[in-house]
Amino acid sequence: MRKMALVGDRQWVPLVTGGEVRRLDLDYAATAPCALQVRDAVDEILPWYGSVHRGDGFPSAVCTELQEACRESVRAFTGARPDDTVIFTRNTTDSLNLLAHALPEDCEVFGFATEHHANLLPWDRRTVHRLPVPDSPAHALELLDAALASAARAAGRGGGARLVTLAGASNVTGEVWPVAELAGVARRFGARTAVDAAQLAPHRPLDMAGWDVDYVAFSGHKLYAPYGAGALVGRPDWLDAAPPYLAGGGATRQVDLPAVDWAPSPQRHEAGSPNFLGNYALATACELLHAPLRSGLVVQEQRLAALLERELARIPGLTVHRMWDARHPKVGTVTFSVRGVASGLLSAALSAEHGIAVRTGRFCAHPLVKHLLGEGHADGAALRASIGAGITEQDISDFAWALARLVERGPAWSYRRDGARFVPDPDPRPMPALSHGARVQLRAAERRAEAPLAPVGAACGG
Ligand SMILES: Cc1ncc(COP(=O)(O)O)c(C=O)c1O
Structure with missing residues (x-):
């Protein structure tokens, strides 16, 4: 596939140990970064933004027309029938x-x-x-x-x-x-x-x-x-x-x-008034991915997913969880756990000390994760790394290196349990300096000052 440019790709993120690194997002299965072309498409249409099916102004006519065209992009993307x-x-x-x-x-x-x-x-x-x-x-x-x-x-x-x-x-x-x-x-x-x-x-x-x-x-x-x-x-x-x-x-x-x-x-x-910008973004993504998914993207991702599994297999005590034979086709998502190490601690330390985002918990699929981990598993939580457009071989190696180091030496920072999750304690990472969201950010800082380690909340109960 031609490289898909992503918003925020390689953005610098702060570490608890000081300094910054370029972020590595391996949590595409939860939510993927925004494609640059999708953002550009939304920015481009914004000046023309108007009510859909509800007005006679020219922007309304434009958005109404496009909203209905968006359905056709989704239809083509899903391979749906004409009716x-x-x-x-x-x-x-x-x-x-x-x-x-x-x-x-x-x-x-x-x-x-x-x-x-x-x-x-x-x-x-x-x-x-x-x-x-x-x-x-x-x-x-x-x-x-x-x-x-x-x-x-x-x-x-x-x-x-x-x-x-x-x-x-x-x-x-x-x-x-x-x-x-x-x-x-x-x-x-x-x-x-x-x-x-x-x-x-x-x-x-x-x-x-x-x-x-x-x-x-x-x-x-x-x-x-x-x-x-x-x-x-x-x-x-x-x-x-x-x-x-x-x-x-x-x-x-x-x-x-x-x-x-x-x-x-x-x-x-x-x-109700539709989420026109959302629908337009979705349709743009459908158009963007339609052809690559049918050609090169799958092969490239398969190669990286296989590399990820090979790298993980070299870490002592690590088990990759799967339902079926290892040769069965997969998308680029791997769930694993490491014997004797809390998954939440590894996930928190990967982010706080290495700038790497993965997911921990039971992934809103509690029955399956329970089945895969077995009844006797220490914390009932696993780790999940998932890849998509923009991920490279180097990223996979960097991730495997950071994970192996954490497994071998343990975290370099202290962490506090917050339910099933772990949070750095203390967490000196500053929030990004936003201009338009500055007031919202001020409120967040006030909240943090009142309750410095307020629970972050765990979606799906982990
Ligand atoms: C297989 C599957 N189904 C449904 C959902 C729910 O998606 P959403 O949160 O976008 O509604 C997810 C989200 O992770 C998922 O992985």
């Missing part, structure tokens, strides 16, 4: 909650226990068939086949709607799920398939029509477009029959109380 609807949301979580809200009343849901909480929790008011962690992709197919067959038997002839919902790639192990094969099993039993593509979309081409998948959900901020937009793409019939996800302006054709004539999707579920 699939493209609904703009806030992120993958929002998209999957919207889909859960729109399922037919009697719909049964089938999913593996390996999912991110965003694809685990929204379905719970339905009949959910939760399948265990499969030993292999073939086992996943068997488990799904057996669960659908058993549900079909139980329902007799009059079975209702069924949805199989699965991740395209695991946010914990990076392993790529056999999406097309699982969708094929689902189809044999008349079930639809939804793919949580939050982790797959930045790394692999999506092909809804080719895979025969009914819905896809993904987030802009993991796709180098952190402007608060995501998308749900898929078959319009259930979405058009469901009550609006949000009720309000823009979602109706006519209101003559008490009668309300709701618009079909996508407007039906997009009430």
